[in-house]
Structure formats: C-alpha cells, structure tokens
Amino acid sequence: MNRIVNFAHRGASAVCPENTMVAFRRGLELGATGIETDVQMTNDGKLVLIHDEKLERTTTGTGYVKDHTLEELQKLDAGSWFGRDFGGETLPTLEDLLQLLQGQDIILNIELKNGVFLYPGMEEKVIEAVKAFNMSEQVLLSSFNHYSLAYCKRLAPEIRTGILYMEGLYRPWDYAATIGATALHAYHYAVIPEFVSEAAEHGVDYHPFTVNDPERMKVLLEAGVSGIITDYPDVLAKLLAAKGV
Ligand code: G3P
Ligand code: MG
Numbered sequence: 001m002n003r004i005v006n007f008a009h010r011g012a013s014a015v016c017p018e019n020t021m022v023a024f025r026r027g028l029e030l031g032a033t034g035i036e037t038d039v040q041m042t043n044d045g046k047l048v049l050i051h052d053e054k055l056e057r058t059t060t061g062t063g064y065v066k067d068h069t070l071e072e073l074q075k076l077d078a079g080s081w082f083g084r085d086f087g088g089e090t091l092p093t094l095e096d097l098l099q100l101l102q103g104q105d106i107i108l109n110i111e112l113k114n115g116v117f118l119y120p121g122m123e124e125k126v127i128e129a130v131k132a133f134n135m136s137e138q139v140l141l142s143s144f145n146h147y148s149l150a151y152c153k154r155l156a157p158e159i160r161t162g163i164l165y166m167e168g169l170y171r172p173w174d175y176a177a178t179i180g181a182t183a184l185h186a187y188h189y190a191v192i193p194e195f196v197s198e199a200a201e202h203g204v205d206y207h208p209f210t211v212n213d214p215e216r217m218k219v220l221l222e223a224g225v226s227g228i229i230t231d232y233p234d235v236l237a238k239l240l241a242a243k244g245v
Helices: 021-029 094-101 122-132 146-155 172-178 193-201 214-223 233-243
Strands: 005-009 034-041 047-049 107-112 139-143 160-165 183-186 227-230
Touching: 005 021, 005 107, 005 233, 021 034, 021 094, 034 094, 034 122, 034 227, 047 094, 047 122, 094 107, 094 122, 107 122, 107 146, 122 146, 139 146, 139 183, 146 160, 160 172, 172 183, 172 193, 193 214, 214 227, 214 233, 227 233
Parallel strands: 005 034, 005 227, 034 107, 107 139, 139 160, 160 183
Antiparallel strands: 034 047
C-alpha cells in the first residue's frame, strides 16, 4: 500500500446504517479508498456483515447471529434503526461486498468478529470467498483474535493481515511480525506518534481506528500512518487532498 488509505468504518457509518450496502456505496462516493467491515457467521455457516454478535441494536431481529440461518437473517430490516429513509436495507453477505468492490482500486478490510464466539471454520470460509473473487491482493484481514490471524496466514500467506488492539503494546511491529501481520490496527489512543516511523521502517503499516476528529487525523497523518479508519471518509478525504496525498 503506497497511498494513505481512507477506510470507511463499517461503510459511511456516520450517515448511513453501518455495514449495509448503502453505507458501503456511500463510503466510496465520499472518497473512501478502503472499506472496513465486520463479519459474523450464521448457524448454517454463511458469512454475514454485522458488527454485533446480537441482532437487537442494528436490526429488527432478536438473539444471536449464530443462532439464525442466513435466510432468516435476510428477512430482517437492518436500516430503519438508523433512520426511516433506510427502511428495507438488509444484512449483506461477505460475497455481496466482494462483488461490489471486485475490480475497483479499493482495499477491503474484513474484520473477523471471532473474539466472543470462535466460529470454527470462519477463516477457511472467508479466505475461500476472497479467493473465489480473485481479490487476495485487495483484501486485508484483521481481528482482535490473533490466533485466528496466525491461522489465516497459514491458510493464505498471500493475504495481508493486521492486528487489532486497544492498549499500548510494546513494539507492536515486532509482535505483529511473529504472526506474519503487516499492519497495526490500533485503537487510535494507543498510537504513539513518535513510534509510527519505526513501525514503517520494519515494513509495518499503522491503520488507527476509529478516528473521527479532524485534529486527531492531522496528528496521525503527520506521524506517518499508512491509513486511517473513520466513520467520516469525507472529512479524511479533504485532509488528504489538502496534503496532496
Ligand atoms: O477494525 C477497526 C474497528 O472496527 C474495530 O472495532 O468494534 O468498531 O469493530 P469495532
Ligand atoms: Mg470493525
């Protein structure tokens, strides 16, 4: 990745219901050059894009994603919680998003939500889908479950991985290297600007999340991050344009 990637977090989630097709499309319209999304698994082993393990916050359903079939989940409304205009949005599958981005110069960051439930077989299914769309180079896998990322690396060494973390890890670029990860998806308060260039010297990209304050974006850009994950890709796009990058 040479350019600074503007990742729309769950799509353009400030203005659209997160992790829906309308949010992903809007993210691209607002200048995102990357999309971040969250994947969970249904009880019939399908990959569905939703942040929470449970359905209540962002859909008309109840209970856990893992206890429903994809067919059941696709009947739910995943938009009206956000606003009346979005009624009728449904939960996308990973394949829906791969199809949207295939052939576009956009990085897709797939966050495997396998920290609470381990979803055995999820890694294989995600990688199989990415390969079926021939998008290994376009995809970056991340997770708070680093065992899972190590496993992904063994399954598909050619697909990039990024470690998600919340706290001030010591030399996280060294740690990332132990599982073959080349990106640090750090909670942005855990990023110490002075160390960003050291990570870069070790071939590791910082992609802090979730940065919505333009002043904080500026500090991180100045420090040399390789990308930023934001709910406001339009705000970041303006800053990047002003910097000419
Ligand atoms: O991938 C960055 C960020 O999405 C991680 O946290 O909870 O928003 O999925 P969360
Ligand atoms: Mg996420």
